[in-house]
Structure formats: structure tokens, C-alpha cells
Amino acid sequence: MAGSNGNSAPFLISGGGLGGLVAAHALALKGFPVHLFEQAAEFGEVGAGIQLGPNIFRALEKVGLKEAVLADAHLPPAQEMRNALTGDLVTNMPLGQKFIDRFGGQPYAVTHRADIHSTYLKACEANKLITLETSRRVESYEDHGDGVSVTLNNGETVKGRALIACDGMWSKVRERIVGDGKPRVSGHIAYRGVLKREDVPEDLWRPDVVLWAGPRTHFVHYPLRRGELYNLVAVFHSDHYEEGWDAEGSKELLWKHFDGQVSQVTRMLERINTWKMWVLCDREPVKNWTQGNVALLGDAAHPMLQYLAQGAGMATEDAVELAERVAAHPNDLPAAFKAYQQARYLRTARVQIMARVYGEFYHARGVTAELRDMAVGGRSEEQALDGIAWLYGGS
Ligand SMILES: Cc1cc2nc3c(=O)[nH]c(=O)nc-3n(C[C@H](O)[C@H](O)[C@H](O)COP(=O)(O)OP(=O)(O)OC[C@H]3O[C@@H](n4cnc5c(N)ncnc54)[C@H](O)[C@@H]3O)c2cc1C
Numbered sequence: 001m002a003g004s005n006g007n008s009a010p011f012l013i014s015g016g017g018l019g020g021l022v023a024a025h026a027l028a029l030k031g032f033p034v035h036l037f038e039q040a041a042e043f044g045e046v047g048a049g050i051q052l053g054p055n056i057f058r059a060l061e062k063v064g065l066k067e068a069v070l071a072d073a074h075l076p077p078a079q080e081m082r083n084a085l086t087g088d089l090v091t092n093m094p095l096g097q098k099f100i101d102r103f104g105g106q107p108y109a110v111t112h113r114a115d116i117h118s119t120y121l122k123a124c125e126a127n128k129l130i131t132l133e134t135s136r137r138v139e140s141y142e143d144h145g146d147g148v149s150v151t152l153n154n155g156e157t158v159k160g161r162a163l164i165a166c167d168g169m170w171s172k173v174r175e176r177i178v179g180d181g182k183p184r185v186s187g188h189i190a191y192r193g194v195l196k197r198e199d200v201p202e203d204l205w206r207p208d209v210v211l212w213a214g215p216r217t218h219f220v221h222y223p224l225r226r227g228e229l230y231n232l233v234a235v236f237h238s239d240h241y242e243e244g245w246d247a248e249g250s251k252e253l254l255w256k257h258f259d260g261q262v263s264q265v266t267r268m269l270e271r272i273n274t275w276k277m278w279v280l281c282d283r284e285p286v287k288n289w290t291q292g293n294v295a296l297l298g299d300a301a302h303p304m305l306q307y308l309a310q311g312a313g314m315a316t317e318d319a320v321e322l323a324e325r326v327a328a329h330p331n332d333l334p335a336a337f338k339a340y341q342q343a344r345y346l347r348t349a350r351v352q353i354m355a356r357v358y359g360e361f362y363h364a365r366g367v368t369a370e371l372r373d374m375a376v377g378g379r380s381e382e383q384a385l386d387g388i389a390w391l392y393g394g395s
Pocket of ligand 1: 014015016017018037038039050052166168169171278280297298299308309312314
């Protein structure tokens with residue numbers, strides 16, 4: 001077996017978010033032992049929804065997790081974009097059988113972050129090759145050439161074959177490998193809230209992913225957890241920031257941006273009492289994600305804005321690719337990591353860049369917004385599918 005070729009030291013993983021867990025699972029499936037450290041006291045994800053394109057399911061199928069992820073998910077019949085000032089339909093892309101066939105049998109789904117995270121976690125817990133530890137922060141690491149060691153917050157030093165840094169946007173390992181300072185604050189803020197199905201007014205409930213494009217704003221809603229919950233995300237431009245992910249968002253600030261939009265938007269926004277706020281950041285794409293026996297993965301390697309709904313998709317694709325490259329070069333991990341980086345950096349860079357473009361496009365004002373509505377609304381279904389094939393069709 002690939003993992004038992006004379007080296008029983010584990011792969012060390014820092015970070016038990018979606019990227020870290022799926023990397024642990026993918027490596028263990030190839031027969032490699034893994035020791036994962038998560039700094040939080042418990043494994044978990046924030047209470048919000050996540051969209052999953054066909055490309056993530058292509059990756060999940062390779063590691064046997066597609067059906068488990070789909071079991072909790074909702075399959076929206078369509079993705080729809082509407083103008084938030086007029087209510088007019090801009091475009092509607094059906095996500096039914098034609099869409100699934102176009103992308104090699106893979107669907108588009110939406111799910112609760114906690115659900116997909118717990119599916120990844122259960123897969124790791126069920127594999128004896130994986131050791132999971134919480135309340136363990138990787139403080140520093142050394143690459144000794146024939147292996148690595150990490151020092152944890154409790155002072156312990158742990159040895160391994162290699163370190164996979166899945167420690168997110170603010171990765172400390174990235175600081176050493178790439179050294180590009182703090183993430184770029186985009187000037188956009190996301191407010192998110194989740195409603196129970198019964199709290200959504202009947203005439204506003206839609207099974208689709210609906211995006212309301214407004215001037216310097218957009219608002220997205222869709223059902224979660226087999227339709228039992230409803231996810232709302234309101235995004236707007238602001239120079240008002242608080243560091244961190246889970247701060248409470250001020251309602252006054254929200255209304256300053258959404259006042260005057262159509263009643264389908266404002267009535268839905270009124271349903272949320274407490275918004276959670278996300279300050280949206282990304283980084284410039286780079287291609288040096290690896291150094292010797294250390295590799296970056298997911299947001300640590302290529303943090304992106306959420307406008308293409310692909311950060312977790314890219315992390316999952318990374319994990320599958322990394323495990324395949326490691327299995328192909330089990331005795332030369334620096335070469336395996338370089339091959340992984342080579343296979344991934346242009347695809348993820350394209351998503352990083354295009355996510356920014358989509359953000360501008362959703363938030364367009366005046367004539368630019370008119371032009372957007374005309375250009376997007378004028379496409380046939382085939383043209384719309386062709387336009388996104390680079391993303392949904394790849395892996
Ligand atoms: C508003 C918003 C909407 C989004 N919507 C979508 C979507 O619809 N679809 C999609 O695919 N993506 C979406 N994303 C992106 C997606 O959430 C991220 O890209 C993805 O969660 C990144 O996973 P990760 O594991 O790389 O990093 P993270 O989720 O950040 O996980 C990093 C983990 O590492 C831990 N950690 C950090 N430092 C250390 C350390 N030193 N030692 C040990 N542990 C450490 C952290 O506690 C954390 O658990 C969205 C993002 C935002 C902000």
C-alpha cells in the first residue's frame with residue numbers, strides 16, 4: 001500500500017476546517033497515516049449555507065463522499081438573478097437534468113456548512129489512520145529534509161513526514177512560505193442569517209438560489225438542509241470593519257445600503273433579528289505554495305472572495321489532487337507537492353481573479369448595471385452553460 005512503504009510517520013495537518021478534513025480523508029484513503037491539529041476547542045463550522053458546484057461533486061466522488069454530502073443538501077431547480085431595484089428577472093439558469101448531463105453527471109447543491117463539515121469529520125473519525133486533536137494550535141514548524149516537526153501551543157513537539165497547512169486565510173505557515181503579509185480587505189462585507197422554513201413568508205419562499213443584484217449590494221437566498229432552513233446573505237460595500245468572522249452586524253448599516261430595494265428583498269431582510277458579519281478578504285494569486293516537505297491547501301494557498309461560491313470547492317479539489325500526487329511520488333514529497341502546485345495554481349488563480357470580477361458585476365450601478373442586465377439576460381441557456389464550463393466542468 002502507498003502509505004506503508006517503509007515510512008510510518010504521519011502527514012501532519014494544521015487546521016480542521018473543510019480543507020484540512022478532506023485532505024486528511026483523501027490522504028488516509030491512499031493508505032497514509034495523518035495527524036490533524038485544530039486550534040479550536042471543538043470541530044465545527046459557522047452557521048450558514050454554502051453552495052456546491054458540480055466541480056466539488058466530481059472531486060467528492062473520487063473520495064467517496066458525494067452521496068453523504070448530498071444526503072443533507074438541497075438541490076435547487078434553478079439559479080436566478082434579479083434586479084434589486086426593479087424586481088425584473090435578469091437570468092434564470094435551470095439546474096435540472098440538462099445541467100447535470102452537461103457537467104458529467106454532477107449536480108449543483110446547497111447545504112449547511114455544519115452538515116458538510118460533519119460529513120467530512122465523520123469520514124475522518126471512521127478511518128483508523130487518522131488522529132484528530134482539538135485545542136492544538138500549530139505554533140511553528142521545522143523542515144528537517146527527511147521529515148518535519150511542529151511545535152504546538154501546549155509545548156509538545158510532534159514529528160511527521162510532511163506538513164499540510166490548511167490553516168485558512170490568515171495562515172501562519174503561508175507567512176513563512178509566501179510572506180505576503182495580511183490579506184487584502186476588499187471593502188465588501190457579508191451579513192448572514194439563517195431562518196427556519198416556517199419563518200419565511202410563504203409568498204417569498206423559493207426553492208432556487210436567488211441573487212438580487214443592486215447598486216453596490218447583492219442579496220442571495222436559498223433553502224438549506226433538505227429545505228428545513230433558509231439561508232440569507234446580504235453583501236454591501238463598506239469601509240466599516242471589525243476583524244474576525246463572527247461579529248454581530250449593525251442593522252442601521254444594512255438598511256443604509258438596502259433601503260429602497262424591492263419589497264421581496266426588504267421584507268426578507270426584515271425577518272432576521274441578529275446578523276452575523278463577515279469582512280470579505282482575499283489575496284493576490286501566487287504560485288509558490290510549497291517548500292520542501294510543507295504545502296499550503298485551501299484558503300491558506302488561494303483565499304478568494306465568495307462571488308463564485310468556490311472556496312470550499314477549490315479546497316476540496318486541492319485535497320484530492322494532493323493525495324493523488326503524494327500517492328504517485330510517496331518517496332519524494334517535495335516533488336509530489338510541486339506537482340500538486342503545478343496542477344492547481346492556474347485554476348485557483350482564475351477563480352480568485354474571476355470572483356473579483358463577478359463581485360463588481362453583481363454590484364454594478366447605473367449604465368453598467370443596465371449593460372449587465374442586457375448582456376446576461378440576452379444569453380441562451382447553452383451560452384450560459386458554456387460561459388461557466390471552465391469552472392463547473394473542470395477539477
Ligand atoms: C461569505 C462567504 C460565503 C462563502 N460561500 C461559499 C460557497 O458558497 N461555496 C464555497 O465553496 N465556498 C464558499 N466560501 C469560501 C469557503 O468558506 C472557504 O473557502 C473554506 O471554508 C476554506 O476552508 P479552509 O479549510 O481552507 O479554511 P478555514 O475554513 O478557514 O479553516 C481553517 C481552520 O484552521 C484552523 N487553524 C488556523 N490556524 C491554525 C493553527 N495554527 N493550528 C491549528 N489550526 C489552525 C482554524 O481554526 C480553522 O478551523 C464562502 C466564504 C465566505 C466568507
